[in-house]
Amino acid sequence: MTESTMPIASIRDLRIHFRSKAGVVHAVDGVSFDIRRGETLGLVGETGCGKSVTARSLLRLNPMPPGIHAGGTVEFRGAGELPVELTGVDESTLRAIRGNRIAMIFQDPGKALNPGLTVREQIAEVFYQHRADELLDDIGLTDRAGLVRTLIAREASLRSRWIERGLLRVPPLRAHRAALRRAVDDRVTDALAETQIPNPRAVMDRYPHELSGGMRQRVMIAQALACNPDLLIADEPTTALDVTVQARILDLINDLQRRHDTAVLYISHDLSLVRRVCDRVVVMYAGKIVETGPTEDLFANPSHPYTRGLLAAIPSASHQRGALAAIEGTVPELVDPDPGCRFATRCGFATPMCETTDPGLAPVAADHEVACFIHHPVPGGVGPAYEKAAT
Amino acid sequence: MTSVGSHPTETGRRDVVLAAREVAKHFPIKEGVLQRVAGHVKAVDGVSFEIRRGQTLGLVGESGCGKTTLGRVVAGLSEPTAGAVLFDIDSETLAAYDGGSSVGDIETAHKVDALTGDAYRRFRRNCQMVFQDSFASLNPRHLTIDIVGRPLRVHKEASGSGLTERVVELLEQVGLGRQHLYRYPHQFSGGQRQRISIARALALDPELIVLDEPTSALDVSVQAQILNLLHELQQANDLTYLFITHDLGVVRHMADHIVVMYLGTVAESGPTSAIFENQHHPYTKALLGASPDVDAAEEFTGLEGSVPDPAHPPQGCRFHTRCPVATARCGWEVDDVVRWIEDEPGAAGRLAGVKRDSAFAAELAFDDAATAAVVVDAIRSGRIHASMPEAVLKAESRDSRVDVEFGAVPDVELSVRGPGHVAACVHESLLDL
The missing domain is CATH 3.90.1070 (Hypothetical Protein Ta0175; Chain: A, domain 2)
Known part of the structure; x- marks a missing residue:
C-alpha cells in the first residue's frame, strides 16, 4: 500500500477499561477500525456504548487512572510523517499532534471554550503552540540570531517568563512584539473567516458568553481547524444546537473538510444525521462494534438486530402512534461482562449459543461487516435467524 | 389496567381542557444598584390556543422561542403578565368569552391565576408537569416512594400501607415495579428516571399533563419506549397532553395539533397533517427542511442568522430578519x-x-x-x-x-389558511415561491 491509500488512523483491538467500586468496567472491549484519508466516518451508538471513549483514545484524553489501557493499539499516520503509535508515545510527541495533526470539536461549546478568555486568546493559543516558527517568518525574523529572536521566539511559543515579557515592553523590542501580535491577529481573523463568522475582527474581542450557541460552535471549529489537521474528531458537534443552526454547522464542517481534505470521525447518536453526513458508519453497542459498512449499504441493508432496532425506533410519518418499535430492556452492565454477544439480553432472535459465544465481526458484503450469528457460519448448535423468530 | 384514584371531582366532561387567550409573559430586565427596570424580555407575547379532551397539542420552536415559559404559565408555575389561561371550559362558554360576554364570571370560574380555594386545588391536581431533565427534577435525597407518593400525601389521598400500594400500582403503570420503591434517583438510568417523573405526574389522576421535552435527553431506543408508554397511558386514562419539543419527528408522531412558535408568538398553528403537508409560514418550512429524516433523501438546509433579542423583537413579522422570502411588507x-x-x-x-x-x-x-x-x-x-x-x-x-x-408596517396577524389552520405570513401561499 502506498502512503496515500493507507488509512490515516488504525485502531486495533482497543480495550479501555475503568476501575470502579463495583469492579472493572469494560467500556471499550476489542474495537478495531480504520479511518481513511479524507473520509467522514460515523461512530454511532447509544449513551454509554463507548463511542466517546474510543474517540478520546485517539488523543489520549481518557483519564488514567481510573482508566486502564488494557490492550490494543492506535496507529496514526499524519501526511508525510512516520506512523505513530498513540497509546505508547511520550507526552511531548503527543502534544505536537494534539490540536495540530488531530483536532477535536466537543459537544457543548459553552463548556469547551474557556469562559475567561476572549475568542482571540483561545484561537491564538493554537498558533502559539504549533506555529511559533511560522509566526517568526511572518514578522520577518527568520535568520536574525541574537536576543531579539530568542525573546520573540519564546514569546511566540508561550514560554516567556515575566522578566522576558517585561523586556519585550521596552521600546526597541516593543515593535517586534506588536508585529507578533499583528501576525497572530491576522491568522486568527483568517481562521474565523473560514467558518463564515461575519465580521471576525469584532468577534475576536468577545468572550464566549457573548456569543450564541451556533457562533460558539463556529469558534470551536475555527480553533480545531486552525492548524489544518489531518483528522478531525467531532463529538456530537450539533447536539446542543437548534435544528436550524445544526444544518448550517454540518454544511460548514463538510465544506471545510472537502477543501482541506481532512478525515472526520463523526460521533453521534442520531442516525438520520449520520446518514446525511458520513461515508462509512461504525455502529457500537456496549463497548463492541456490532456492524460497520458504507452508509448507503448499511442503511439499505441493516444486518445486525441492534442496527435494525435503532432504525425502527426513530419516529416517522409511517409509524402508527404508540407503535414505535422500541428495543426493550436496557444496556447491560459492563462490569465483568459475559463472554457471549452483548446484545443477546435484548435481542428478539437470541439463541442459547448467543449467550455463550461472541460472534465477532465477519463480512456480509463488500466492506460491510456484522457481528451476529444470523449472518455467520455457526460453530456448533443452532444459530438464530430472522425467519425463525418471525414465526 | 387498574385505575388510579377515584377521587370526587367536579371537573366533568367539558370538552376544552385548556384554552390560552393572548397569553403574555414578560420578564423585567433590571439594571444598576437600584435594580431599575430597563426593559422587558417578551418571552411569550400574545399566544392563543386550546386543547381538547384526549388530544395532544404539540408546541414546537427553537430554543429561546418561549415554549418552555408558555408551558410553565399554562401549568400555573408562573403567572401570565397579560391574557388568560382558562381551564376546563366547554366550547360554548369559550365562544361567549371570545365574544366578550360575561368575561368576569367566566374568568372567576376558569381563569387559572384567578382561581382560589378548592377550585385552585382542583386545577393543581388536574394539571401536572413532566420536565426535560429528570435528574434535576427529582430530589436526589428522596426515595422513589417519597417522590411518587408526595402528591398523594399532599392531597391526603393515601397514607401508610395504602400509600405504598398506590405507589406500586403507579410504578407498574409506567413499567417499573415494587423492587424500585426504595431506591434513589441516581440508581436509575435516564429512561427509568423519566418513568418515575411520569408516575409522579400520574399520581393524582390528572386531566392534563404538560410534557416539557420529555425525551430530549434520552437515546432513540429509550425515547421510543417512553413515547409508546405515553400513548398507552393517554389511551387508558383519557389524558390530554401539551407536548413541548423541538423535535419535529417526535411531534409529528405524537401530536394531533401543532403550534409553531417563533420569538414569543405563534407563527403557524394547525392540525398535524396540514402543517406537515402544506406549510404556510416560511419558518415552519425552514424548521421542517432543517430536521433530517432518516427515510427522506432530500437535502436539508438551515437558516441564516440567529434568533433576535426578545427584548426588542423585530417589527412587522418577527421572522423577517431571517426569512428567505421576505418582502417589502414584512417590516x-x-x-x-x-x-x-x-x-x-x-x-x-x-x-x-x-x-x-x-x-x-x-x-x-x-x-x-x-x-x-x-x-x-x-x-x-x-x-x-x-x-x-x-x-x-x-x-x-x-x-x-x-x-x-x-414605511411603518403593523404586526402580521394570524390569518386562516384551512380548517383549524392559521399562519402569520404576508404570503397567501408558499407553494409557488
Whole structure:
C-alpha cells in the first residue's frame, strides 16, 4: 500500500477499561477500525456504548487512572510523517499532534471554550503552540540570531517568563512584539473567516458568553481547524444546537473538510444525521462494534438486530402512534461482562449459543461487516435467524 | 389496567381542557444598584390556543422561542403578565368569552391565576408537569416512594400501607415495579428516571399533563419506549397532553395539533397533517427542511442568522430578519440596518449613535462621511436585503449622518389558511415561491 491509500488512523483491538467500586468496567472491549484519508466516518451508538471513549483514545484524553489501557493499539499516520503509535508515545510527541495533526470539536461549546478568555486568546493559543516558527517568518525574523529572536521566539511559543515579557515592553523590542501580535491577529481573523463568522475582527474581542450557541460552535471549529489537521474528531458537534443552526454547522464542517481534505470521525447518536453526513458508519453497542459498512449499504441493508432496532425506533410519518418499535430492556452492565454477544439480553432472535459465544465481526458484503450469528457460519448448535423468530 | 384514584371531582366532561387567550409573559430586565427596570424580555407575547379532551397539542420552536415559559404559565408555575389561561371550559362558554360576554364570571370560574380555594386545588391536581431533565427534577435525597407518593400525601389521598400500594400500582403503570420503591434517583438510568417523573405526574389522576421535552435527553431506543408508554397511558386514562419539543419527528408522531412558535408568538398553528403537508409560514418550512429524516433523501438546509433579542423583537413579522422570502411588507426597520452595520467589516465600530424617532425612523451618526455614504448605498441598492429599497421612504446622508425612514408596517396577524389552520405570513401561499 502506498502512503496515500493507507488509512490515516488504525485502531486495533482497543480495550479501555475503568476501575470502579463495583469492579472493572469494560467500556471499550476489542474495537478495531480504520479511518481513511479524507473520509467522514460515523461512530454511532447509544449513551454509554463507548463511542466517546474510543474517540478520546485517539488523543489520549481518557483519564488514567481510573482508566486502564488494557490492550490494543492506535496507529496514526499524519501526511508525510512516520506512523505513530498513540497509546505508547511520550507526552511531548503527543502534544505536537494534539490540536495540530488531530483536532477535536466537543459537544457543548459553552463548556469547551474557556469562559475567561476572549475568542482571540483561545484561537491564538493554537498558533502559539504549533506555529511559533511560522509566526517568526511572518514578522520577518527568520535568520536574525541574537536576543531579539530568542525573546520573540519564546514569546511566540508561550514560554516567556515575566522578566522576558517585561523586556519585550521596552521600546526597541516593543515593535517586534506588536508585529507578533499583528501576525497572530491576522491568522486568527483568517481562521474565523473560514467558518463564515461575519465580521471576525469584532468577534475576536468577545468572550464566549457573548456569543450564541451556533457562533460558539463556529469558534470551536475555527480553533480545531486552525492548524489544518489531518483528522478531525467531532463529538456530537450539533447536539446542543437548534435544528436550524445544526444544518448550517454540518454544511460548514463538510465544506471545510472537502477543501482541506481532512478525515472526520463523526460521533453521534442520531442516525438520520449520520446518514446525511458520513461515508462509512461504525455502529457500537456496549463497548463492541456490532456492524460497520458504507452508509448507503448499511442503511439499505441493516444486518445486525441492534442496527435494525435503532432504525425502527426513530419516529416517522409511517409509524402508527404508540407503535414505535422500541428495543426493550436496557444496556447491560459492563462490569465483568459475559463472554457471549452483548446484545443477546435484548435481542428478539437470541439463541442459547448467543449467550455463550461472541460472534465477532465477519463480512456480509463488500466492506460491510456484522457481528451476529444470523449472518455467520455457526460453530456448533443452532444459530438464530430472522425467519425463525418471525414465526 | 387498574385505575388510579377515584377521587370526587367536579371537573366533568367539558370538552376544552385548556384554552390560552393572548397569553403574555414578560420578564423585567433590571439594571444598576437600584435594580431599575430597563426593559422587558417578551418571552411569550400574545399566544392563543386550546386543547381538547384526549388530544395532544404539540408546541414546537427553537430554543429561546418561549415554549418552555408558555408551558410553565399554562401549568400555573408562573403567572401570565397579560391574557388568560382558562381551564376546563366547554366550547360554548369559550365562544361567549371570545365574544366578550360575561368575561368576569367566566374568568372567576376558569381563569387559572384567578382561581382560589378548592377550585385552585382542583386545577393543581388536574394539571401536572413532566420536565426535560429528570435528574434535576427529582430530589436526589428522596426515595422513589417519597417522590411518587408526595402528591398523594399532599392531597391526603393515601397514607401508610395504602400509600405504598398506590405507589406500586403507579410504578407498574409506567413499567417499573415494587423492587424500585426504595431506591434513589441516581440508581436509575435516564429512561427509568423519566418513568418515575411520569408516575409522579400520574399520581393524582390528572386531566392534563404538560410534557416539557420529555425525551430530549434520552437515546432513540429509550425515547421510543417512553413515547409508546405515553400513548398507552393517554389511551387508558383519557389524558390530554401539551407536548413541548423541538423535535419535529417526535411531534409529528405524537401530536394531533401543532403550534409553531417563533420569538414569543405563534407563527403557524394547525392540525398535524396540514402543517406537515402544506406549510404556510416560511419558518415552519425552514424548521421542517432543517430536521433530517432518516427515510427522506432530500437535502436539508438551515437558516441564516440567529434568533433576535426578545427584548426588542423585530417589527412587522418577527421572522423577517431571517426569512428567505421576505418582502417589502414584512417590516423592515432601523434595527435591521444597525444589525447589518455591526456585522459589516469596514462599517462596524464606526456607528457613533442612533437617535430613534420610532422603530421605523432614525438618525444614524457615524465617525466619518464615507461610512455614511456606504450605508446609504447599502440601503438603497438592496445589499442589506433585496426587498429593502422598496420599503424605504427616506435614506439620505448629511455629512456623517444618515436619515433613514421606512414605511411603518403593523404586526402580521394570524390569518386562516384551512380548517383549524392559521399562519402569520404576508404570503397567501408558499407553494409557488
